[in-house]
Amino acid sequence: MRNPLSKTVMGIQPSGIRKFFDIVSEMKDAISLGVGEPDFDTPWHIREEGIYSLEKGRTFYTSNAGLVELKKEICKYLKRRCQLEYNYDKETIVTVGGSEAIDIALRAMLEPGDEVLIPQPCYVSYHPCAVLAGGVPVIIELKGENEFKLTKEQLLSAITDKTKALILAYPNNPTGAIMDYEDLKDVVDVIIEKDIIVISDEIYSELTYGRKHISIASFPGMRERTIVINGFSKSYAMTGWRLGYAVGPALIIEQMIKIHQFAIMCAPTTSQYAGIEALKNGDADVEMMRDAYDKRRRLVVHAFRSMGLECFEPYGAFYVFPCIKSLGMTSEEFATKLLSEEKVAVVPGTAFGDCGEGYLRISYAYSIDNLKVALERIEKFVARHAKIEL
Amino acid sequence: MREAILTAIDKNSKLSVSDLAIMLGSTEEEVATVIKQMEDETVICGYPTLINWDKVHCERVTALIEVKVTPQRGLGFDKIAERIYQFNEVQSVYLMSGGFDLTVIIEGKTMREVANFVSEKLAPMDAVLSTATHFVLKKYKEHGLPLVQPKQDERMLITP
Structure with missing residues (x-):
């Protein structure tokens, strides 16, 4: 029989998360700090709107780019929260989660051989999506001492003649890092000068603590070269609804809609109706959840620092990214031993890129009680394995 | 600070002063003082337990x-x-x-x-x-809390 598989697909490594998931799922009664999704249920008024749309028999396709009312609400929301102005008709597309938006944005833009800059550690899908779109991923290894922000110097040294796009993801999964106005300002100059297009994954934009999220698209000269990706999963605890969106210049969005139209048709209708309700009446829910995450965030950061581990202040998402280099273990060793000895599952930083070595991704999307039990166990583990200082 | 403390303990009066201080980015002294004040002024009137x-x-x-x-x-x-x-x-x-x-x-x-x-x-x-x-x-729900078994965490243990 002939080889039924594509070389490109075969060349893609399965995600490091997957590997660890298989180990964890063998372990009964493990408690986990390993999820990348909220622990809250979707607020009831949003779920109810989804149910209502089903009761009304709204079970048909919507137009490819999404319901007009939803797109209008998205644009209103972006103006209200991020000072971004987009046209709902030509510059907005509703997608199946942020993930689809990343995929179709890359596919709409890349020519074979185009280089895509991917700062790591980062979400697991950027690299494979770039490869599948025919691009060449170029990794920028972010550094702990910069709190995992992208610096001007790092960006400059990664740019070549073939560089077409940069994927920027702040607030960041897995590090919890954000980039402030000043941080972004530095890289914006380089991006414009070198004529690079930015795919800005802002899915965690609502989850920043004590500082407001700033979209790179709001800088002068950036709107025409940025695709902003966002969605409902993190801000409204709607991961399972698979609902996201992208906004950007009509020129690019139009081509993204073309791919979306043939590959997906449209985002789930039920979810789109629920999404309208979320944007119209969900601000208070977002605030309540943000407030709850912030309390847990402080608790977790404090706990790691008290264990003597280095842990920079993460101002976004719902992760902390403590450094375990002082224990003389690799991230994977730490995670595997912690699981077998204390039955706590955390994700090794290396699952998000090689430069995640020496770090762990700790999710605090858990109840306080759950966090406390897990942190106590990690503390015991760290105390046991800490190198005795002579 | 008052409102922050009240919101934090509204549904969980078991939180200790030290936990509250960490969670609210404050100090134990401040939290303890503010709680004492609110008890004195009967802003906080008691710490009952919700029993089914x-x-x-x-x-x-x-x-x-x-x-x-x-x-x-x-x-x-x-x-x-x-x-x-x-x-x-x-x-x-x-x-x-x-x-x-x-x-x-x-x-x-x-x-x-x-x-x-x-x-x-x-x-x-x-x-x-x-x-x-x-x-x-x-009784189904009291003080904003459902009087039923808490739902199991149905999320997968590890997700990206």
């Missing part, structure tokens, strides 16, 4: 009583409300708008006990014009 008595084999009956009263000159409803809430059986008393004046929530061991309270203590009061008693059959 149905799960303990311990008979309890709750009734909600609508009460119509004649307010007393110069004292309004407060005096009569006070006469009512002094009874140990009374869990809550609210002044209402609408078709009646006071909602009185009573807890007793048996239905007879509640009935006796209404007929012997509450209804005969001078100011009370009429009562309508409704027995509670099942």
Whole structure:
């Protein structure tokens, strides 16, 4: 029989998360700090709107780019929260989660051989999506001492003649890092000068603590070269609804809609109706959840620092990214031993890129009680394995 | 700080002062001082426990009583409300708008006990014009918390 598989697909490594998931799922009664999704249920008024749309028999396709009312609400929301102005008709597309938006944005833009800059550690899908779109991923290894922000110097040294796009993801999964106005300002100059297009994954934009999220698209000269990706999963605890969106210049969005139209048709209708309700009446829910995450965030950061581990202040998402280099273990060793000895599952930083070595991704999307039990166990583990200082 | 503390302990009064200090980005001294102040000013009036008595084999009956009263000159409803809430059986008393004046929530061991309270203590009061008693059959949610088993975490243990 002939080889039924594509070389490109075969060349893609399965995600490091997957590997660890298989180990964890063998372990009964493990408690986990390993999820990348909220622990809250979707607020009831949003779920109810989804149910209502089903009761009304709204079970048909919507137009490819999404319901007009939803797109209008998205644009209103972006103006209200991020000072971004987009046209709902030509510059907005509703997608199946942020993930689809990343995929179709890359596919709409890349020519074979185009280089895509991917700062790591980062979400697991950027690299494979770039490869599948025919691009060449170029990794920028972010550094702990910069709190995992992208610096001007790092960006400059990664740019070549073939560089077409940069994927920027702040607030960041897995590090919890954000980039402030000043941080972004530095890289914006380089991006414009070198004529690079930015795919800005802002899915965690609502989850920043004590500082407001700033979209790179709001800088002068950036709107025409940025695709902003966002969605409902993190801000409204709607991961399972698979609902996201992208906004950007009509020129690019139009081509993204073309791919979306043939590959997906449209985002789930039920979810789109629920999404309208979320944007119209969900601000208070977002605030309540943000407030709850912030309390847990402080608790977790404090706990790691008290264990003597280095842990920079993460101002976004719902992760902390403590450094375990002082224990003389690799991230994977730490995670595997912690699981077998204390039955706590955390994700090794290396699952998000090689430069995640020496770090762990700790999710605090858990109840306080759950966090406390897990942190106590990690503390015991760290105390046991800490190198005795002579 | 007051509002932050109150929001944090509203549904979980077990949080310790040191946890609260960490969670609110404050110091233990400040949190302790503010809590003490709020206790003194009866902003915080107590730290009761939310119990689902149905799960303990311990008979309890709750009734909600609508009460119509004649307010007393110069004292309004407060005096009569006070006469009512002094009874140990009374869990809550609210002044209402609408078709009646006071909602009185009573807890007793048996239905007879509640009935006796209404007929012997509450209804005969001078100011009370009429009562309508409704027995509670099942409690689903109290103080914003569902009285059921917490849902299992159905999320996968590890997700990207």
